Amino acid sequence: MVNRPKIKKKKLLLISILSLVLVIGAIVSTYALTMANTVKVTSEVVNIRNGPGLAYDITTQSRKNDRLKVLDEENEWYKVSLPSGETGWVASWLVENETVSAASNSKGKIISTLANVRSKDDINSSVIDTLNKNREVTVISSQNGWTQVTYGKVTGWIKSDFIEVAGASTEDSAALQKLTIREENTNIRDAADVNGKLLETAQPGTTYDIIGSKDSWYEVKTAAGSKGYVANWVVSVNENTAAAKPTVSSLSEATIVLDPGHGSNDTGAIGVDGTYEKEIALKTAAAIKAQLETTGAKVIMTRSNDDYVTLGKRAEISNDNAADAFISVHYDSTEEANTASGTSTYYYNDNAKDFASRINAQLKVGMPLENHGEKYGDFQVLRENASPSILLELGYINNSFDEQTIDNDAYRQKVANAVTNGLTNYFAN
Ligand SMILES: [Zn+2]
Structure with a gap:
């Protein structure tokens, strides 16, 4: 169960920084083995990782139109050398091979x-x-x-x-990318952190030149001319990139953040028989994690023990890890026991509608509890989340029938299978 705010905030419009780009054509040919290939970044910002796959850690980022020298290639990933001299791996579908697409050169x-x-x-x-x-x-x-x-x-x-x-050099001619503020009273801070000193606030429609990026923040030039940072989940970089498309095409490549509700002194709802929501939410998330990991997906938990984690921190973990999907796990309750039964799936952002529908479709079949469908829900862990994010209410803990049904390994495994199947469909479509 989750407390819902009484006043709905203006809805955040979110962007996905990475837009899916298809690599056109194949790598040429005659001198492929000896030439020093270069690729150009075609997404707004791409992550540079320490290995050829999405499971590897992000070491830095590169911006649109950056040219990266290719050192090696493996599993559709390029090992590249950055202008700074650092090396790392970038997904081939986020860059353009210069030898086959030279139109902009x-x-x-x-x-x-x-x-x-x-x-x-x-x-x-x-x-x-x-x-x-x-x-x-x-x-x-x-x-x-x-x-x-x-x-x-x-x-x-x-x-x-x-x-x-001819003309200006290719390195200097790239225009600065601009971002547009989407949220009222957006804070521009002196560091890429919610605790950074406030430099100025901006209103929807205001634009800034992007001069860099750090974690989930854009570095911008403030109205006063100094360097500032704005969170990437409250801005839009380009109307065309505000799509809901997943950036990976299979679950095995995805990073999933699982968020077991409540923890520590926050017990969540308590069942008729004394079941604690915080305990079964954690057990359920652990079962989902185990099942997802068999597919090769990278799974991050917002808590793995009986810890207290703020709602803001839970969303931040998702944003900081650029999660491909975020799932918060809860069990529902009503003021009066035994007055409601069944499961529900909540989404807040538009980029999670399809995701919610794919997961919920699996919770409708072969499950022992009635399903109430996917619904809009104003929850902080979804509202502040840039990743496609949903919140599952997997049964009413203060309904005697539901409570008996949900607190066992068999039910948790059914949920784990449903979520895994839903994610598989989501990333494949
Ligand atoms: Zn809850």
Whole structure:
């Protein structure tokens, strides 16, 4: 059971920072093994991880239009070198391979009589082609006096002195991304943290230039011209990115945050036979976790013991881990015992409607309790959550029939199976 606020706040519109981008075409070919490939970030912000998969920790982030040098490739992930010199792994579907999609790159023209095209940005690397004066190529990037170019099926490096690049440099021409404030009295702080000093407040419709990102926060230039931070779940970066699409295509790639309700002095509802909601919520979440982990999904619990965790912290754990889905687990109760029975699924944000429906569809079948469908619910753990998030009420703890039905391993396993099947469908569609 959850206390519902009496006054409904204006609904938060949330964005998903990452938009799903399809990689078009395949990697070219002739010199694929020797060339220094570059990829360009096509999502607003992408996570750089310490291994080739979503289960690996996020070490840093990269922004739209950043060019990353590819060092290795594994399981549709690229190992890349960042402009800062750090290396890490990025999902191939969030970047664009420069060798196959050069539409946004600058054109260049050879200005020396002859120019060697080399496999690397190194005078000692092999010559893979030679170009004549006035030959036009597409410029991918420049570094250390070398320019990476592509033409036909060839990608290679030319001494920057031998080539004239048309227009502004590809690195400088990218316009700053802007974000738009969606929530009234949005706080702009001096640190990427809700405890950061308040610099100014902004109203819906106000726009800011994005100059960076940290955790779940955007770094922006304040009206006064200083550096500030705004939480990414109260802003919109681009109307087109405010979609509800999952960023992963299978449960095995997903990070799921499970949130057993209540804990410690907050017992939650208490049953007719003395069952504590906080205890069975934790047992149920543990059963769901075990079942989800058999699929390869990464599961994070907001509490694994009888701990007190604030509602704000629970949402923050979801945001900080960029969860692909968040599920809060509760058991319901009424003021008067034995007056209600059954299960319900709640969502708050638009990006969770489909998710709620997929999970609830599984709670309708083969379960011992009646299902009351998916509904809108104004809960803090959902309201402050940028991830698709739902809250499950899995039976009335102060109904004698429900209480007997829900407090056993068989019921918890049924719930675990239903949630796993619902998530599988959600990510596959
Ligand atoms: Zn509860």
